[in-house]
Amino acid sequence: MSLSAEIIAVGTEILLGEITNTDAVTVAQALSELGINAYYQTVVGDNPERLRECILAAKKRADIIITTGGLGPTFDDLTKQVAAEAFGKKLVLSEEALKKIEGYFEQLGRKMTDNNARQAYLPEGCTLLENDWGTAPGCAIEDGGKILIMLPGPPRECIPMVKYRMMPYLQKLSDSQLVSHGIHIYGMGESEVESKISSFAETMENPTLAPYAKDGEVLLRVTGKAQTEKEADAITRPVIAKVEEILGDVVYGVDVPSLHAAAFEVLREKKLTLSTAESCTGGLCAKLITDIPGSSEVFFGGICAYQNEIKTRLLGIAPSLIEEHGVVSREVAEALARAACEKFGTDAGIGVTGYADPSSGDEKNPGGTVYVAVTLCGKTVSSKIYQPRGRELAKSRAAQEAFNLLRREARKL
Amino acid sequence: MSLSAEIIAVGTEILLGEITNTDAVTVAQALSELGINAYYQTVVGDNPERLRECILAAKKRADIIITTGGLGPTFDDLTKQVAAEAFGKKLVLSEEALKKIEGYFEQLGRKMTDNNARQAYLPEGCTLLENDWGTAPGCAIEDGGKILIMLPGPPRECIPMVKYRMMPYLQKLSDSQLVSHGIHIYGMGESEVESKISSFAETMENPTLAPYAKDGEVLLRVTGKAQTEKEADAITRPVIAKVEEILGDVVYGVDVPSLHAAAFEVLREKKLTLSTAESCTGGLCAKLITDIPGSSEVFFGGICAYQNEIKTRLLGIAPSLIEEHGVVSREVAEALARAACEKFGTDAGIGVTGYADPSSGDEKNPGGTVYVAVTLCGKTVSSKIYQPRGRELAKSRAAQEAFNLLRREARKL
Numbered sequence: 001m002s003l004s005a006e007i008i009a010v011g012t013e014i015l016l017g018e019i020t021n022t023d024a025v026t027v028a029q030a031l032s033e034l035g036i037n038a039y040y041q042t043v044v045g046d047n048p049e050r051l052r053e054c055i056l057a058a059k060k061r062a063d064i065i066i067t068t069g070g071l072g073p074t075f076d077d078l079t080k081q082v083a084a085e086a087f088g089k090k091l092v093l094s095e096e097a098l099k100k101i102e103g104y105f106e107q108l109g110r111k112m113t114d115n116n117a118r119q120a121y122l123p124e125g126c127t128l129l130e131n132d133w134g135t136a137p138g139c140a141i142e143d144g145g146k147i148l149i150m151l152p153g154p155p156r157e158c159i160p161m162v163k164y165r166m167m168p169y170l171q172k173l174s175d176s177q178l179v180s181h182g183i184h185i186y187g188m189g190e191s192e193v194e195s196k197i198s199s200f201a202e203t204m205e206n207p208t209l210a211p212y213a214k215d216g217e218v219l220l221r222v223t224g225k226a227q228t229e230k231e232a233d234a235i236t237r238p239v240i241a242k243v244e245e246i247l248g249d250v251v252y253g254v255d256v257p258s259l260h261a262a263a264f265e266v267l268r269e270k271k272l273t274l275s276t277a278e279s280c281t282g283g284l285c286a287k288l289i290t291d292i293p294g295s296s297e298v299f300f301g302g303i304c305a306y307q308n309e310i311k312t313r314l315l316g317i318a319p320s321l322i323e324e325h326g327v328v329s330r331e332v333a334e335a336l337a338r339a340a341c342e343k344f345g346t347d348a349g350i351g352v353t354g355y356a357d358p359s360s361g362d363e364k365n366p367g368g369t370v371y372v373a374v375t376l377c378g379k380t381v382s383s384k385i386y387q388p389r390g391r392e393l394a395k396s397r398a399a400q401e402a403f404n405l406l407r408r409e410a411r412k413l
Numbered sequence: 414m415s416l417s418a419e420i421i422a423v424g425t426e427i428l429l430g431e432i433t434n435t436d437a438v439t440v441a442q443a444l445s446e447l448g449i450n451a452y453y454q455t456v457v458g459d460n461p462e463r464l465r466e467c468i469l470a471a472k473k474r475a476d477i478i479i480t481t482g483g484l485g486p487t488f489d490d491l492t493k494q495v496a497a498e499a500f501g502k503k504l505v506l507s508e509e510a511l512k513k514i515e516g517y518f519e520q521l522g523r524k525m526t527d528n529n530a531r532q533a534y535l536p537e538g539c540t541l542l543e544n545d546w547g548t549a550p551g552c553a554i555e556d557g558g559k560i561l562i563m564l565p566g567p568p569r570e571c572i573p574m575v576k577y578r579m580m581p582y583l584q585k586l587s588d589s590q591l592v593s594h595g596i597h598i599y600g601m602g603e604s605e606v607e608s609k610i611s612s613f614a615e616t617m618e619n620p621t622l623a624p625y626a627k628d629g630e631v632l633l634r635v636t637g638k639a640q641t642e643k644e645a646d647a648i649t650r651p652v653i654a655k656v657e658e659i660l661g662d663v664v665y666g667v668d669v670p671s672l673h674a675a676a677f678e679v680l681r682e683k684k685l686t687l688s689t690a691e692s693c694t695g696g697l698c699a700k701l702i703t704d705i706p707g708s709s710e711v712f713f714g715g716i717c718a719y720q721n722e723i724k725t726r727l728l729g730i731a732p733s734l735i736e737e738h739g740v741v742s743r744e745v746a747e748a749l750a751r752a753a754c755e756k757f758g759t760d761a762g763i764g765v766t767g768y769a770d771p772s773s774g775d776e777k778n779p780g781g782t783v784y785v786a787v788t789l790c791g792k793t794v795s796s797k798i799y800q801p802r803g804r805e806l807a808k809s810r811a812a813q814e815a816f817n818l819l820r821r822e823a824r825k826l
Contacts, residue, residue: 015451017441018625021434024456028430038428039463043437043454050452212431276696276717282703283689283696286717290695291805293770295719301727302717304689304699310714310757344723357706392704 003173004037006058010070010079011153012045023068023151023158030162033180033223034170036064046076055086059146066166069153071136073115079150080139084123087143091121097128097137104135129165133157140169147173176225179232183220183243186259186404187250193218196246207236209243216397217259252407259400260288263407267298267348270413272376274406275344276302277315277336279327279353280370281395285402300344305336315339326364328354333371334380341375348410349375350402354385356394370398374405377413381405416586417450419471423483423492424566425458436481436564436571443575446593446636447583449477459489468499472559479579482566484549486528492563493552497536500556504534510541510550517548542578546570553582560586589638592645596633596656599672599817600663606631609659620649622656629810630672665820672813673701676820680711680761683826685789687819688757689715690728690749692740692766693783694808698815713757718749728752739777741767746784747793754788761823762788763815767798769807783811787818790826794818 007027013019024041031038044054058065070079084091098120105112119136129138134157140149151161190213201209207224222239226232244251253262267274276285286302289295303314308327311317317335325331336351354370361367368388374381383405387397420440426432437454444451457467471478483492497504511533518525532549542551547570553562564574584590603626614622620637635652639645657664666675680687689698699715702708716727721740724730730748738744749764767783774780781801787794798814800807
């Protein structure tokens with residue numbers, strides 16, 4: 001299958017810069033996973049002539065058109081009308097869609113207004129793509145070998161619609177099934193990852209192996225293609241194992257949402273508890289760990305000790321230690337990690353101290369230098385990072401380093 | 414001036430869904446401020462034929478084309494070549510641009526490679542748009558009344574290039590100058606803001622007043638147009654004053670980056686110090702305040718007390734208080750705020766307790782309920798929020814509420 005696709009986002013609010021077109025990212029990633037080539041993305045306002053022009057241009061160039069937005073109940077929602085016309089179809093009432101919308105309002109205990117019923121008019125002969133996350137149904141129409149799929153605009157609806165409606169619909173077109181897994185890597189740059197796996201990856205055609213660099217991490221996407229999902233999944237497994245073997249411990253997880261979530265999982269599995277003592281990251285480590293549902297199983301709490309006096313008074317860091325090594329030092333980071341464990345009575349503690357701001361720093365430690373330490377069951381390890389490209393970036397990089405140390409040490413237990 | 418513009422983003426990584434096209438938002442907002450209508454946005458890969466097609470289509474439809482991306486030193490950076498050709502120009506070496514690039518490398522103490530010199534080749538007769546934030550210069554070319562402006566893709570370069578190069582360039586085309594200010598509002602919904610200012614705003618033509626809703630806040634953008642910047646600014650001032658008079662204390666600032674930055678500024682001005690005692694927000698308030706450069710002037714530190722036992726042991730919250738009112742209660746939030754002040758010895762303290770996760774909660778307080786309190790110079794105020802649409806959203810909404818209480822109370826002193 002070597003199909004091509006285009007994405008058209010419909011919405012004046014995108015043209016005005018009021019919202020970011022994140023739906024395009026959602027759809028593009030899905031197309032990419034499916035092995036469908038996308039050559040254009042377009043954004044057009046709630047204007048029927050310009051939308052028609054866009055759809056007709058896309059229909060000439062691509063096999064598949066995906067639209068996002070313009071399916072709602074108000075009069076500026078006109079994607080269905082314009083798309084149906086461009087594909088030579090009429091809009092007809094879908095009883096199935098209507099029932100679903102009525103049910104939605106019943107469940108909320110609200111009366112359905114007439115304009116909501118408008119959403120149940122769909123192009124004749126279309127495939128209904130049920131929307132379980134909002135009121136506006138999606139649909140797919142075909143004409144002369146060309147396919148148009150319409151998805152709702154709000155990301156909360158678009159994201160699941162892509163995953164549970166669009167992807168299965170497009171997979172049916174193909175005689176093969178795709179399965180994709182993400183291998184998450186921290187602590188090795190993209191070019192090093194590439195060079196290490198190149199001899200092995202270059203000869204591979206199925207599954208494919210593609211690297212993406214993002215936020216100080218590398219993601220390797222392994223995509224297998226086969227007759228069934230099970231077979232497709234099966235051929236990715238030896239590749240994942242091989243990559244893990246080659247790269248070793250820099251692989252922090254497969255199909256995991258983040259480094260801190262991976263660290264959290266190891267702690268939860270081993271029934272280990274965690275606390276934090278942060279200076280320059282100012283609560284970021286605590287914030288990240290508490291973003292995870294169920295974090296209270298593992299996380300007891302943290303102290304953000306921004307001033308030296310607080311480090312001493314609340315965490316018992318000796319003023320002489322600060323004086324001898326400087327407050328931004330490996331020694332103080334390690335003392336903070338140990339103090340967290342003691343103060344909170346946890347198995348693990350994270351300690352962070354540094355100069356997050358690029359304009360701060362001293363002779364020994366320029367702005368962007370952060371020391372990170374982890375104490376686990378009495379043993380303390382530490383690390384230094386340097387990220388002078390901005391305050392928030394340095395904080396975020398330091399938190400990643402802390403969670404990576406924590407994950408690595410906890411795995412050894 | 415009623416010009417029209419189109420935005421073309423060049424980059425295969427956007428088509429693959431690897432990065433979000435945030436440059437389009439930056440450019441679109443700027444065009445919107447300038448009163449230039451944008452009818453289309455396009456994304457195209459690093460492919461000369463398709464890029465040429467996009468530029469030619471845009472040239473037919475619009476007066477102004479803005480491209481982002483594809484100006485770098487590598488061979489897949491081809492925006493300049495293709496755009497120059499589409500506008501009937503040759504690329505010639507710009508000595509000015511070359512000097513600038515050489516200077517950039519000299520400053521870094523690195524040797525400039527030959528491919529970097531490629532970036533100094535610009536379309537003949539173009540206006541150089543100097544890039545002080547990276548190596549690839551931007552430029553503007555004109556042909557038959559049509560204008561094409563090329564900007565670098567990395568947001569760290571694109572954002573300042575839009576503000577300091579593109580906007581002044583486009584303003585020169587106009588015989589009038591625009592000045593825009595943002596009035597930031599928290600604690601009142603968009604529709605209420607609109608209805609309150611409608612009688613006053615509807616008759617207005619210059620300046621214009623446009624509302625935007627975002628992340629629980631409303632932004633009112635006031636844009637004045639006049640012969641000079643000074644005059645344009647002057648006519649916005651009475652409008653800002655009038656809006657502040659009508660809306661009162663829900664206006665938290667004009668041209669300020671965020672609610673927590675506004676709260677921080679009031680504290681800094683009045684030389685007040687701050688600490689935090691957070692439960693469900695898990696360090697988010699501390700994280701936000703420490704994102705602000707210079708935060709150590711105001712912020713002493715915080716305790717994230719995730720477990721009840723920690724609330725008692727580290728912050729002295731009486732177990733009887735927790736038992737009587739429940740840990741998620743106004744009383745415990747207020748006790749936390751007071752405890753922060755005492756523990757850290759600060760003038761102000763933030764206390765937060767709640768059920769951030771939608772799936773958590775009890776009979777009295779469903780998931781998404783958070784109590785927020787602020788103690789300032791001995792006086793404690795508190796507030797309750799309900800945001801059941803997600804863990805991170807509830808945390809973020811609670812932090813906003815805390816900083817708003819803090820700002821409001823500190824202003825009274």
